[in-house]
Amino acid sequence: MLLRTLGSAAGGGFPQWNCACHNCIGVRAGTLPAKSRSQSQLAVSADGRSWYLLGASPDLRAQIEATPALHPHHGVRQSPIAGIVLASADLDHVLGLLFLRELQPLRVYATPSTQRILREDNTAFRMLNRVEPQVEWTDFLPGNSFPLSSVGGDESGLRIEAISLGEHYPAYVSPERSAALVAGEASLGLILTSHGKAAGYFPAVPRMDDELLAKLDTLDLLFFDGTFWSDDELIRVQGAGQTSLQMGHTPVSSAGGSLDRLAALRKPRKIFVHINNTNPMLDESSVEHRQVHDAGWEIAEDGWQFEL
């Protein structure tokens, strides 16, 4: 199984367009020992020829161009990208779908609830179904394992299992609409398996229980929610706002944070993704950066490659 981090930042990217915090100013000026990052995006393949995207980030056009494995090789309307698996209806996770509308056959896997939000409540997504064949929307449910295949039916050699993590739909979904959706389909973690190896993508984890921890310890590679360092991070930087947990993200530090709760994991290589521009661990000279590395974690950068 081949994996690539096309992007590694949280929504807004790093730096963020309307932010002049310590991190954003420093990375723009080149005075902070930190790397700019586009918004979180993973690509995975079993054979190096046919690729599947986990989510479709708002930076997807530039992310594809930065990744030669995803370039078309001949003709027009051709791409090594065979499909996309959606873990939520968050705009940072789905807007890139609208950049893939150039009449390309693609299979998009999404829960029935996510499909209702995108296809019934947002007419822009009709651009994905103007011709035949174009996007084939394919249902899946959390808890089931299913194989990934192209619109033409080619098996990828990859299987996915989705884990239900959060029950909150994005802020643009009305309370009435949310009430008509299935809570357990709101926000998922994705586990990919191929040839006996397993990788997990968990960019938004509002809480952890022992069952989830046991599951994570079966993985060979774990990409985990590294959005915020501390629960009150945004409030301290901005002077107001929500806590990390209120936004559906377990903070990295503090009691009950991911460094603490996941310290007991024995098996997986552990990598933080979906890192917000305000997170102090982005500064490679910071004590937070060192603390994460000392705890056996890595902090994802754009363009990293993995082979399992």
Add this chain to the structure above:
Amino acid sequence: MLLRTLGSAAGGGFPQWNCACHNCIGVRAGTLPAKSRSQSQLAVSADGRSWYLLGASPDLRAQIEATPALHPHHGVRQSPIAGIVLASADLDHVLGLLFLRELQPLRVYATPSTQRILREDNTAFRMLNRVEPQVEWTDFLPGNSFPLSSVGGDESGLRIEAISLGEHYPAYVSPERSAALVAGEASLGLILTSHGKAAGYFPAVPRMDDELLAKLDTLDLLFFDGTFWSDDELIRVQGAGQTSLQMGHTPVSSAGGSLDRLAALRKPRKIFVHINNTNPMLDESSVEHRQVHDAGWEIAEDGWQFEL
């Protein structure tokens, strides 16, 4: 008046993610004398401090980061971008709005018809109105001239006049919805004036009449629809598809094309924008490229700056 071309390509950009045509293969490999381009986007300012965007392209995040004049200078939730003027509801022209959702006060000028499509038919745009102050939607009608101002009421020193150009709404708008909208609000050209100088942005021009030509000849600077070289360009490259005129774009060449019809313009500096990846004039060694320059036109690139 200061203007910048943040992007200069048509929808999909150059190269385009699922295209391996002569141009796209060559620019990716570095073997074609041509420059990659992000999707068309203009920014304008009267004072160099407060900027207005014409449209909001899908590449807007990277375009802002590539333009120091648009970077925030202090604090969080701060930006030199004060507002956006929408010429249509085309996704290539509006999706970038959804990247500007980080709780920033912005004035968005749009026709009532464009607002109905975005705000009533696409719940994702609710992310622009989660707090106060955030986006203030402001009506305008084609044919009227109006001043641009920030949410706080600061006058920009810029005025806009919109010219009705096309009557077709984007393909994602249903026929029933289109029938309930005002045809003349579908697709606009934008004329900016400041201190006696005038610049026009006309990235999608389905037809030209003498009245429009007379208007264009009052401008100092003209950004004009350079999408396709010839009417059957896409059909020849792809083997199928629509003509340039069917897609709402006057081709550059041929009788009735823009080189022909706009040859008589005396006043404006003439620049093609919104150039499709298949357009042969992107190849700087091509006869088409030379023909355009010999006719007194320029072919826009990303990052060009103008002062009027």
